[in-house]
Amino acid sequence: MKILLIFIFIASQYVFAQIPTDFNKQRIDLDKKLMLTLGTWSTANIIASSIGWASAGNGEAKYFHQMNVTWSAINLGLALPGYFKARNSNAQISLGNTIRKQSETEQAFLFNTGLDIAYLTAGFLLKSEGKHTIAKQAQLNGFGNGLLLQGGFLFLFDLSAYIIHRHHGTLLNPTLDRLTMSSSGIGLNWRIGK
Secondary structure, eight states, X not given: OHHHHHHHHHHHHHHHHHHHHHHXXXXXXXXXXXXXXXXXXXXXHHHHHHHHHHHSTTSHHHHHHHHHHHHHHHHHHHHHHHHHHHHTXXXXXXXXXXXXXXXXXXXXXXXXXXXXXXXXXXXXXXXXXXXXXXXXXXXXXHHHHHHHHHHHHHHHHHHHHHHHHHHHHGGGHHXXXXXXXXXXXXXXXXXXXX
């Protein structure tokens, strides 16, 4: 009987160690794909808007492309370290650290979604101000349109990333359902069969 209990204990340790590792590998893979998406968007915008900026003259389009190049350079500056951080992440962390890391990831994308709303609002405010400031109308409209484009993309990107990670987080539920707490400590429920 002791040998059977020792075997069950060792097997459960392996199973519970493997669940977070597999889950974390998937989370890391999602982060890499998301950062590649952001990096690709940013690079395409830098190239297209650099060409547009060079050929735009002095009108609204010039300022639109300036905003896109600047904003995209910042986004690329976030995407590259984000990708390398994900690529170098360790998938073999404890269940507790897995839960913490998952929560941090979801909260970061949700917070960024809120910031994106602020960027969109700023774009609308710049365009509104452009209606009343004739001397800087082209600049305000161009910058406003640039903020609307970049903020709109980032809103969709961050909201999608949050939803993707939130859905992925539900994969931890069966593991967490097996844990029980009582006043005497933490236990493990292992149901065999239905």
